[in-house]
Amino acid sequence: MSDIQYRELLPETRLGETADDSADQTPDPKLKTRLNKLQKRLRREMGRAIEDFNMIEEGDRVMVCLSGGKDSYTLLDILLNLQKSAPVSFELVAVNLDQKQPGFPEHILPEYLASVGVPFHIVERDTYSIVKSVVPEGKTTCGLCSRLRRGTLYGFADEIGANKIALGHHRDDILETFFLNMFYGGKLKSMPPKLVSDDGKNMVIRPLAYSREKDIAAYAGLKGFPIIPCNLCGSQENLQRQVIKEMLQGWDRSHPGRIETMFRSLQNVVPSHLADTGLFDFAGLQLGFPHGIVNGGAAGAQSGQGAIRRRVNGSTYCRSDGRDP
Template sequence: MGARRASGISLQKTRPFRGARGAARDSLAPIVKPHSSTPAKNAGARLRRLEKRLLGQLAQTSEAFKLLEPNDRVMVAVSGGKDSMSLLSLLGQIRARAPFPLELIAVNLDQGHPGFPAEVLPNYFEAQGFDYKIIREDTYSIVKSKIPEGRTYCSLCSRLRRGILYNVAQELGCTKIALGHHREDTIETLLLNLLYSGQIKAMPPRLQSDDGRNVVIRPLLECAEADIAEYAALMQFPIVPCDLCGSQDNLKRQRIKRLIDELAAENPNVRGNLLAALGNVRVTHLLDRALSGDTAPAGRDAWLDASDDGQASELGLGERSAFDAPAGSPDQPLIPLSALRR
């Protein structure tokens, strides 16, 4: 089907990327490809099933938290990693089928990292018909001058990047900023805050910035990282590595990742349970003094009623899967799959 035009943005259906036009292959960032043993026809069928699941999860999350609304102009922050590339592709399909006007603009921030392949993303955006803007700000030099050698740059780099993107969103007249965080990102953040900051806090699907100027959304927050990684591989996105600066990984986050992996090896429900817990809060069973006037209702107590071996928790009783509709969803979603134009 040919491309349609609405509000000056192409609605051309996205397709697997076949390489930047006019650029030598050795000038591109590493390409994530499907496993060589996967037959092409099976890979195509797998891609269709995976895409349908991810679109369904994205639509459910959007409906539950009002992420995508009529006449939104969404700035998609694209770093070139698998998560943001997948987000842009999926939002492009939502835009083409949504029953209301929706604009997208892809924005990439070139932070001056050595070896950054500056031509890769513009070539991809043009090939796929996305409106885009490339911002060039040398935050790398600032971070290098402020952070001691051997320490991770991620925290300061993230803060500088966030401030720049907030300003760009205002300049472009965008109503939302879409980020590519997924299920694993939010449950790791939950455990990091619990264990290292003494807070019950994760990544919200929708958040207004502290200055009130921007609304940040995370449409992939209920999507599994493994599904996103496979989708990116099957779509053959041009992946830009995130370690160009040579900084060490966030060691605490890596430790949390390993902890979740170990627990999931014993109980496959662990990731789903952690995500479900974020939507199943019992405020009367916490120690927040601001809520101390509330009395816990009669009923189960997580400690008093627990079995000796913790079997109830192990079986995932009361679990809401990451793939289930969010609790409290209205009967008719904002973007039900049935309403998307085929």
């Protein structure tokens, strides 16, 4: 990675020591109450996602990717909050990729990260020029830009010894990706809360997988995070994703609860009631056996008739009754 430069900044204070209490930042009592409720909700949802998918374990070094948007700020903030009372010990290292977009305010993230007391790196790579030289004028650059960004961050995680890479994708992103793949790609596929890269070298986690975008936006606003716009490159917004986003937002307004139900469906897949012959042995079904399955074994597990077993390791990030620890 010789074409990459980075600045490492290690604050003198310990991790999380200088982070301001959210209650001190919002003097209005009503706003303070709203902020506290949102923080508890986001913390509870993140704790549940971490436990359900075993995202963070003892001794992990987690690289938190910070773009300067509401999602990544919230991701880091809640992770820092959880770290203080988590049942396991883990490190957090914030990383921002400076892609050399014209007008990018280089001072904002270093100042913010130093103020909250988290070790961080600023990785510098001019992917902006690469994208502009390859993508025709007027076409969206998001696809190529994200691939270059992902490759750079994956490589940097290896350099700093991070065994987990935390991204700020939330529940709405996951659902939008599901419908994008179904409508335009012909696949039932989405963003998994936990993923190992194709080469097997990096593990990506999405601790905000259970959280709603509108909650994150409200929390970011109340916290006053110094948001950096994502359109500095002048690229057109991904129009297909925007159409899906508007569709989901319309359903959320007209049919409250539908979004929650759709997300639950991603966690309750029944392969025997779909049509993927590679996922379920339809050819082997026979009369005279429950559900047509001759041998219970693996085929029975694939049928989706049994409940999905969750991994339980004796450690919880949130109480079983849903309340914060």
